[in-house]
Amino acid sequence: xxxxxxxxxxxxxxxxxxxxxxxRVGAAxxxxxxxxxxxEIDDLxxxxxxxxxxxxxxxxxxxxxxxxxxxx
Numbered sequence: 339x340x341x342x343x344x345x346x347x348x349x350x351x352x353x354x355x356x357x358x359x360x361x362r363v364g365a366a367x368x369x370x371x372x373x374x375x376x377x378e379i380d381d382l383x384x385x386x387x388x389x390x391x392x393x394x395x396x397x398x399x400x401x402x403x404x405x406x407x408x409x410x
Contacts, residue, residue: 347409358390
């Protein structure tokens with residue numbers, strides 16, 4: 339894994355459905371700080387929900403991997 343620069347935030351969460359909320363809330367908070375509007379943030383939340391559903395599809399609760407998210 340390459341080091342991140344000062345304009346990147348790396349978030350690593352367990353590959354389990356309850357942690358999707360952390361990704362969604364983190365992305366929304368960062369988007370708000372970047373000046374995105376509430377409509378755009380809602381779209382971002384929806385996109386993250388859909389992405390997490392695809393990533394987690396077929397994994398059982400005993401799965402021991404992480405999901406890495408890089409915010410730029």
